[in-house]
Amino acid sequence: MQDKPELLPLQKLGAREDEQNPGVINFGFFLPGVSAEQGNRLWVRVIHEKDQFLQAIQPKDYEMEHSVDPGYGDYWSATITIRPEDRLTPDSAWGSSGKYVYRYCLKNPGREPIDWVIDPFAREFGIGKLSSFTLGYKKQYDWSQPESVWKTPFLDDIILYELMISEFASDIDGMVSRLDYLADLGINCLELMPLSNVEKRVDWGFAPIGYFGVDERFGNRKDLQKLVDAAHRKNIAVIVDSVYAHTSHLFPYYYVYDKLEWPEAENPFMGPFAENVYGKSTDFNRKFTRDFFLTVNHHWLDCYHVDGFRYDYVPGYWLEGSENGYTKLVKDTYQLVKTKKDAGSHWQRFFRGNSVNLIQCAEQLQKPIDVLNSTYSNCTWQNGTLHAARGAGSNPEGLSSLGLFFGLFGYPAEVSHNGDRITKTALQYIENHDHSRFVCKFGTVFPENEKNELLKEGNRALWYKVQPYLIGMFTAKGIPMLWQGQEFGENYYLPEEGWGRVLLYRPVRWDYFYTPEGKSTVSLVRKLVQLRRENPQFSRGEHFFYNDSLYLSRKVMLFSRKYGNLFSLIALNFGDRGQTVPFIFSHEGSYREELHGQENLAKVSAGEEVQLFVPSNYGRIWTLKS
Secondary structure (H helix, E strand, O other), rough: OOOOOOOOOOHOOEEEEEOOOEEEEEEEEOOOOOOOOOOEEEEEEEEEEOOOOOOOOOOOEEEEEEEEEEEOOOEEEEEEOHHHHHHHOOOOOOOOOOEEEEEEEEOOOOOOEEEEEEEOOOOOOOOOEEEEEEEEOOOOOOOOOHHOOOOOOHHOOOOOOEEEEHHHOOOOHHHHHHHHHHHOOOOEEEEEEOOOOOOOOOOOOOOOOOOOOOOOOOHHHHHHHHHHHHHHHHOOOOEEEEOOOOEOOOOOOHHHHHOOOOOOOOOOOOOOOOOOOOEEEEOOOOHHHHHHHHHEEEEHHHHHHEEEEEEEOOOHHHOOOOOOHHHHHHHHHHHHHHHOOOOOOOHHHHEEOOEEEEEEEEEEEOOOOOOOOHOOOOOOEOOHHHHHHHHHHOHHHHHHHHHHHHOOOOOOOOEOOOHHHHHHEEEOOOOOOOOOOHHHHHHHEOOOOOOOOHHOOOOHHHHHHHHHHHHHHHHHHEEEEEEHHHHHHOOEEOOOOOOOOOOOOOOOOHHHHHOOHHHHHHHHHHHHHHHHHOOOHHHHOHHHHHHHHHHHOOOEEEEEEOOEEEEEEEEEEEEOOEEEEEEEEEOEEEEEEEEOOOOEEEEOOOOOEEEEOOOOOOOEEEEEEO
């Protein structure tokens, strides 16, 4: 599949206010295979947001004109003028400033109208199945001066924090107010769960119906631009969760063609491709689909200044050995950014020397190593560490598996794709949005007088058992990732399947921050984040795992990180009893204990056996003093 990637002409799609004529709104919609010659007629229905629930005020209908675009086929458009004198009732808000919601309605003689068609190119959204625009949307956000010099961090330096805006801070304004906290914690990259438009108010966002804007649950375009701007000023990058393998059944390129059931109206966008689960599958064999999602990526990079993407469920559109689908999308996105090297402005954020620091993170849990080796992805989620951590502690084999995943054994550090040499790594986490909080591994409790499985929680009294896993995660090879509230002991239980996973609101309980468990956990996390940021052996050094039954049989794990002359030994005890184990240092000198500084090792000789004490459910980090 070697066709040249193209960006869709967004300047003629969606709802756009005329640059020269305030109040004049242009609409444009590609609907390939649905032409006027077949008797089709398309309307756009518009109403002011304040009027939408009033029974005396109905939306205004405007018929759209049909034409043929040389690249994408049937194109429908309309131009309307919004004026106060056209109000249907004296108390209507029509003609005033603010948000207007709209939808499309397709009619054909002899068939039921297909109403409630969402605009796939909308930049704003209303409640449920409504697209929207705001008079004045054309006005650009005034980015701060530091945005012109902001640089996306190198991959090896990232410390990632995953969050759902509605659960973490209610909305984008609340999110902006939490940036000081995250910067103080030491985070330098946010991974935002899906921001695209969905139908429901409580939803993770993995069944999108609109891709080119921010769902109304969180805010609007300028709100998100303000968040990214503020994050960059605090040296925090922002990547967004992008869901391209499947959509909701309400996505217009499924919804319309499913309703039509015309053999001549072949779906230009949807259909089987790779693994076809989790909603309605997108078909990357279609040029329209490929161009659509490349345009989505370009829009978020250009309009919102995001630093990259976390691609959800990559197996749904990745075919190994094929240049199509996911492989083509991440390659085309990389090449698109690469062409901007001399463009200056906000595009300069990706370039330092010969490095292109666009973050493209795959969620490829089945074959994470393969996706790094064969695509332009520079990092990937991998559940190996998470699953090994949940199984560790009961036997030496489990700890051995965890130690190997901490070292990312078998993962590439750099791969060349078509002459582009790209740094590669994987994420390290023991929690994410898909799983129960890690403390649930050690025991769960129910709220008083309540036995509903959805409401049980991890036993925070056992918080201390999480400590060696956190120490290992932050000193391991790869990108450490925290899931919202993990740093102060959030303890929600999450069912493995069913709607209870997605449709239950789980707000971060900030009061946990002030509890003894929360204070202890956040103190450790802050120390570990600072240690990683200040010591390059943890972020980019060699990793050596002492995979020895002598240690593992005592529930102790030892590994080291080395970068040039910098060397640290990490010792973790996953058991309930303190352990003393022998170790022979190969590097002569004195060692500082990083976590508490109370068990420093003075004047250690190379080849000398030293007895190391490792406290229960905790760890030690000894660093060679320069």
